[in-house]
Amino acid sequence: MRKVLFIINNLGGGGAEKVLINILNNIDYTQYQIDLLLLVEEGVYLDKVNKNVNLKTVIPRKKSNKLFHRLYRYCSYKLYKLHPRISASLLIGKKYDLEISFLEGPSTIFLSHSPNKKSKKVAWIHADLVEHRTMSYEKERKIYKVIDEIVCVSHQCKNKILELYPEYNKKLKVIYNLIDKDEILRLSNEKIDFTFDENTIVAVGRLTKVKRFDILIRAHRLLRNEGIKSKLVILGEGELRNELEELVKNLHLEDTVYMPGFVENPYPYIKNGDIFAVSSDHEGFSLVVAEALTLEKAIVSTNCTGPTELLCNGEFGIIISRENEIALKNSLKELLLNKRLREEYERKALKRSEILSKQQVMNLIYKLIDEEKAN
Secondary structure, X not given: OEEEEEEEOOOOOOHHHHHHHHHHOOOOOOOEEEEEEEEEOOOOOHHHOOOOOEEEEEEOOOOOOOHHHHHHHHHHHHHHHHOHHHHHHHHOOOOOOEXXXXXXXXXXXXXXXXXOOOOEEEEEEOOOOOOOOOOOHHHHHHHHHOOOEEEEOOHHHHHHHHHHOHHHHHHEEEOOOOOOHHHHHHHOOOOOOOOOOOXXXXXXXXXXXXXXXXXXXXXXXXXXXXXXXXXXXXXXOOOOHHHHHHHHHHOOOOOOEEEEEOOOOOHHHHHHOOEEEEOOOOOOXXXXXXXXXXXXXXXXXXXXXXXXXXOHHHOOOEEEOOOOHHHHHHHHHHHHHOHXXXXXXXXXXXXXXXXXXHHHHHHHHHHHHHOOOOO
């Protein structure tokens, strides 16, 4: 039985974390022993970790104010920050056949400190590394040098890495994010407390700068200015909540913009909405676009890595320029006012979703796990 370690920053409500939970729920535990190491024990998906997984943490969550726990947490944090090699030696050790960082940035840095010279080391990349910077190019190049294989979540993501580090070409492979289509369809039928009595635009993602929900909100305002009745639903939580709520208030959209925070099951909203919108500056794969395709939705997305690949540069959804609220408004307006066009894109979405095979993705992951480290 091969021993595998996954490492990730935390289990917050992002796409990469959700994909990891999906993978852990589909692995054959009769063949593999799986450990999951969180750099920080926190996140909305903590209670979703498969019961067959052994959960380990670098910095434990704050469970009480007792002196011993506070001291242990503080010491764990200091050891991780000041002596990451020692922290990695204690938590990774030398017992794994395969060690996987499932997210670029801190978890890949931690993996690079692994003391296990015999294990195969794999780094997953979910972002456009040209646009999404977490460290200097020099440091990043040095870290990926000790990684045996680099998994990119899209071909465009892979091409971006080749722009930066062409010398790592032989390490790169593409594995699309795992989505469970049957589960998405089942969950999409659950009842929710929301009335779809007007044209409804749905978006999902963390409330962070890169998602550019400010652009989407402004585009919604422009639609309303032109007399087009519509609602905007943004599902997600993040550090820009107060800023976005202030924007909604300043634009007098309190009655038509709905921001309930992180929603464990977003699929009824996506299914019952009229259009799915992506306003991001950059993505890696865009799990939410794949989910919207599964639910046969007409999609409008900015031309960023991931969505443009999934939508074939506009064949299966509308692609617009980034940071352009007028272009976004125009595309949303076109779909809202032209039911025939919207239904055409819905049919195209269903066809495109055929590429999202759970078994195919799991077979690629099993192959990755089973292959020995190259000499």
